[in-house]
Amino acid sequence: MSSLISRKENYSKWYNEIVIKSELAENSGIRGCMIIKPYGFAIWEKMQSVLDKMLKQTGHENAYFPTLIPKSYLSKETNHMEGFAKECAVVTHCRLKNTPDGKEIMLDPKSRLEEELIVRPTSETIIWDSYRRWIQSYRDLPILLNQWANVVRWEMRTRLFLRTSEFLWQEGHTAHASREEAIEEAKKMLRVYTNFSENFMAVPVIQGTKSETERFSGAEETYCIEAMMQDGKALQIGTSHFLGQNFSKAFDVKFSKQFGGKEYVWATSCGVSTRLIGALIMTHSDDYGLVLPPKLAPIQVIIIPIYRNHEQLRIIEKSVTIIKKYLENHGIRTKYDYQNHKTPGWKFNEYEMKGVPLRISMGIREIEKNQVELFRRDTMEKQLCSQNEFLRLAPKLLEDIQNKLYNRALKKRNALMFHVNNYEDFKKILDNKGGFISAYWDGTIETEKKIKEETKATIRCIPLNSDTKKGYCVYSGKPSSKKVFFARSY
Amino acid sequence: MSSLISRKENYSKWYNEIVIKSELAENSGIRGCMIIKPYGFAIWEKMQSVLDKMLKQTGHENAYFPTLIPKSYLSKETNHMEGFAKECAVVTHCRLKNTPDGKEIMLDPKSRLEEELIVRPTSETIIWDSYRRWIQSYRDLPILLNQWANVVRWEMRTRLFLRTSEFLWQEGHTAHASREEAIEEAKKMLRVYTNFSENFMAVPVIQGTKSETERFSGAEETYCIEAMMQDGKALQIGTSHFLGQNFSKAFDVKFSKQFGGKEYVWATSCGVSTRLIGALIMTHSDDYGLVLPPKLAPIQVIIIPIYRNHEQLRIIEKSVTIIKKYLENHGIRTKYDYQNHKTPGWKFNEYEMKGVPLRISMGIREIEKNQVELFRRDTMEKQLCSQNEFLRLAPKLLEDIQNKLYNRALKKRNALMFHVNNYEDFKKILDNKGGFISAYWDGTIETEKKIKEETKATIRCIPLNSDTKKGYCVYSGKPSSKKVFFARSY
Missing domain, CATH: 3.30.930.10 (Bira Bifunctional Protein; Domain 2)
Structure with missing residues (x-):
């Protein structure tokens, strides 16, 4: 890894x-x-x-x-057809047969369907x-x-x-x-x-x-x-x-x-x-890998043992069993990684890459003190804490991570929202930062098209409940009451 | 209905x-x-x-x-290819376009794929x-x-x-x-x-x-x-x-x-x-419709009110609310059918047809006596019982229905299992009753094929853990240690 x-x-x-x-x-x-x-x-x-x-x-x-949908169905609604016809996988035959030399396989021309079928695009x-x-x-x-x-x-x-x-x-x-x-x-x-x-x-x-x-x-x-x-x-x-x-x-x-x-x-x-x-x-996600919100993370807590020999592992596993059972009884998706051909360091990387929200690890020293080392993927912070404290805190920690991830994303998103009044600023911000650019639009397809051609930005949406103030189209300068969000997009 | x-x-x-x-x-x-x-x-x-x-x-x-699977993949395993080539939906193109008159839609011949794809059969x-x-x-x-x-x-x-x-x-x-x-x-x-x-x-x-x-x-x-x-x-x-x-x-x-x-x-x-x-x-299922085992029934209990006017319905619904909540709290999938443009008789038929394991219905008379009329779909038996008794019994009744359905099916299945020693009996039973016919088979493809051609019966399986006694093939008379089940099949 x-x-x-x-x-x-x-x-x-x-x-x-x-x-x-x-x-x-x-x-x-x-x-x-x-x-x-x-x-x-x-x-x-x-x-x-x-x-x-x-x-x-x-x-x-x-x-x-x-x-499989008959192609005639698609053609019944004109706009729908025009939107999807260009990207349809089309089934034309229902049989393959051997090539004459018997080694390969080819279309059986006799199996042409009366009407072509498309694999549903919707x-x-x-x-x-x-x-x-x-x-x-x-x-x-x-x-x-x-x-x-x-x-x-x-x-x-x-x-x-x-x-x-x-x-x-x-x-x-x-x-x-x-x-x-x-x-x-x-x-x-x-x-x-x-x-x-x-x-x-x-x-x-x-x-x-x-x-x-x-x-x-x-x-x-x-x-x-x-x-x-x-x-x-x-x-x-x-x-x-x-x-x-x-x-x-x-x-x-x-x-x-x-x-x-x-x-x-x-x-x-x-x-x-x-x-x-x-x-x-x-x-x-960040430069260390995935970061998953706890509510959708397949594994919420990963447990990694650190040991030098089988005797140590046996002692550690006693605690692991108790911890894992407790977490699972509280509805927390927990995995214990006991692969012994991988080093703890490899495993640390692996689950950081996979965005597991919480990691606990323990060697024989932690076990003797009833402790675990606790690692939060969102902040990359490590701390030692008692096993009991960890068990008590785990559900709250997951909730906290979920909330923090939202707030962090909101902050980042808000830092990428701009309002502009002129096309120069529009282009400058788009090139330097990207983001959502809120601007007035005259409502014409022409303007939308021009902006897209010149900047690759499209109207992402006309926000619901936007204010009703009037302004001037960022491109054409015409009076407008439509403030919309432009952005480059995936 | x-x-x-x-x-x-x-x-x-x-x-x-x-x-x-x-x-x-x-x-x-x-x-x-x-x-x-x-x-x-x-x-x-x-x-x-x-x-x-x-x-x-x-x-x-x-x-x-x-x-979508490239056809060349299918051809890599010879037997696999021979089994599936004859029933493949084959994608040959990836685009449709308008016909010259603009009214219909046709294959775009320019969109021919380099290699045909089949829609996965497995x-x-x-x-x-x-x-x-x-x-x-x-x-x-x-x-x-x-x-x-x-x-x-x-x-x-x-x-x-x-x-x-x-x-x-x-x-x-x-x-x-x-x-x-x-x-x-x-x-x-x-x-x-x-x-x-x-x-x-x-x-x-x-x-x-x-x-x-x-x-x-x-x-x-x-x-x-x-x-x-x-x-x-x-x-x-x-x-x-x-x-x-x-x-x-x-x-x-x-x-x-x-x-x-x-x-x-x-x-x-x-x-x-x-x-x-x-x-x-x-x-x-029976001649009245579906019969569903409770463990797989989308609705396990259907509740049907019987009333003449809105006032009666209001009184009945008080009990319904309590009953429904109780059942749902006990993990029983319950539906209350309150459609008032359908008669109770129509509803009775509907849920019998749909195989709902238990039905309760109540009019104002039952409500006054804290009773319900209880109907079991598997036996078609009706009885009056107190609401409390019904609530107490419901989980056990569902379990009982599940078990009875299995036992009934087993009894029917066993009544359709026959052992035969000669081909005359084989054909006679097959024609009169069908069922699983246990018989010795000489293990050859020829015999299997002949029996299929003559009787439409195929070898359904060579049972696991069958006895090891020897006998004589029901068709060829050759010595055999393979006792298998023949049947006509879907």
Whole structure:
């Protein structure tokens, strides 16, 4: 386990090294598709379990829809089609056969499908095709379904967790009897994601809506939460979409209203993905490796014995057994690393790299004094303390780390928020610091496009509850009441 | 909610009707791919949560590998390739574009992939391609990974849950330093599946190994558990495979041995799928609908109020609140159906169809006497009992139902087990009753094939721990020491 390149030296390389060295994931032999290794997947499982409960509390039920979608479904909603057609994995055949020499394998041309299927990039189309069968009356509404699934989007430039050709996610798809109810659902999911991001990932976010350009293909409004990474680039954490009647019209889904008449159903969708793990890494980690918030850490306390011989180990293990059992009984995820072909120093590095919030280690001297050496990953501070004190303190320490990580991230994020009134400052700050740049925008696609071309910054969001003061567009100088956040982004 | 066709009248139709009417799943617009509806998915989630714990207890960690696999990977292990090549969904392109008239969507011929990818039918190949990078030394072994995933096998004849072009499953993939350890792992997983099947699904099984013909493509030995459905057909519940060194040789995965030298790694894989839900349905259900074992029932107790007016409902709901809270505090999954546009009769049918183990209902008369009407789905028995007595009894009743369902299934299964000594009896029993037919087999592929052609029965398994007496092959009359189970199967 060698050390990392520093963030300062090469942020992008630092990120890749962390993912590899902490054994979260690696690239596979398939372009842009990653392998999520057990430690990375354990983080995803923690995320899933929290989010799944939250989704169920808002009334969502889980279901599962086919991964293969006929291409004709995709073409029913024009914007949706235009957004996804360019990055679809397309299934055209259903059989392989041996090459004439019998040594290799090739497509069996006789197995051409009547209609091509795409591997789902998202499931609005297949789900609304089903909702047509399921919805007749206002009594059938609302429907709130969620699916945990893999999706494929053939991205040209990929990065582990942040942008991969295949990723894992949850996608919520809801159907409602009124526009208002659907909009409220989309906003509610944004609150759920905000809660998850801030209180579990310890990642502060800005809530807002997307500009038309950045909107989900097929949505009338995209709500989003945006976070700021340590290098000054923004990262979209999650989105929820008010889809209006776009999909119900495309798939002809009407309901009989309570007091007569028929109407097209109102829709939303929402999702967060394994990209969250990228956000987690880039928000908290440092030049020593991962730093994980305790609530999502697969291992919260690592125990490492220090010994010269088997007799010492036997004595140490007596204490370890008691400590481990106590912690586990108190719901703390604890691991005892007893590998004897690795040195304590190797293990110290290993779990620092893996971002385990608390480490305790003990040699025969500590055991004799009923002590442990306690190490906090967030502050890198070491101290000796009595075993009893440690056991008493452990839950509070984990809580404290969780809070401190959030506050530290908030402070860093706030230090990367700027308001500018002119385009020179805009460009200067963007080049020197990055960050969220709050500025007035004239609301036109042209201005947005020009700014993107000239600076690579995009409108990350139009914040919810922004002030209503008026100003002048940072680019065109036209009067404007839209103060938005620009940033370069992942 | 209309009633079902009876099992006697048309078992196959009965099965399909149950799946649809209890809202477990339905067919989609994609050939052979099903939509798992919330109630069906809730059963799968229960299964997952139990199995996931069991797998973790045996040391498995979860991970995730790409769903798209280069076709060249598949061709590396010859038997594996031959088993799966004929049913692969093949991705050939990565983009769609508008047709010239702009109205439809078509394949973009310029987006042809250099190498075709298949949607995973199983993940041995992609996983062993990774194990090559992960395994160098005996210290890296064993590796025990599990993946929860969707897989696609382009089956020609599909049936909801039992055989679908896409299904959900868990697949375990392990790597070991010795043949013995790998074989023990495969056997251990068979015990895990047996435990799950018998103690959670309440489905009795026979443990055995497959004949060469029925073996997993690429395995040296396939261990399996087989259950008997009510119509006399067998269903394979789960399999675990000793893969020998087939995949390590195909993917060149060697390890340095503890005491010098290099050796190819030993492998196993194992899996159970959403097919388990088919087994659950066909083992326990009756002409009134599903019957679910309490341990896997998404709803264990349904509460239905019977009232004429709002005032009565208000009084009833006071008791409901107390009862529901009490049950939930005792870990019992409880639902109160308060829909007021459905009659109690409709609801009774609905939850009988859905196989909810216990129902309580109460009108104003019962409330006045502190009573409830209690209904057991397994026996269809009704009785009045005091609310307190019900609360006291509920956990025991659920346990009792779980046990009774197992015993009932075992009795039915045992009534469908026959030993025969000659081919006439073999055919007669098969045609009249079906079931497991225990008979001597001469061990040749020819005999197996002839019997299959003539009777549609296959060797379901060579039972573990069968007696060692010798006899004569039921078909060829040759001396044999292999007593195996034949059956027609799903």
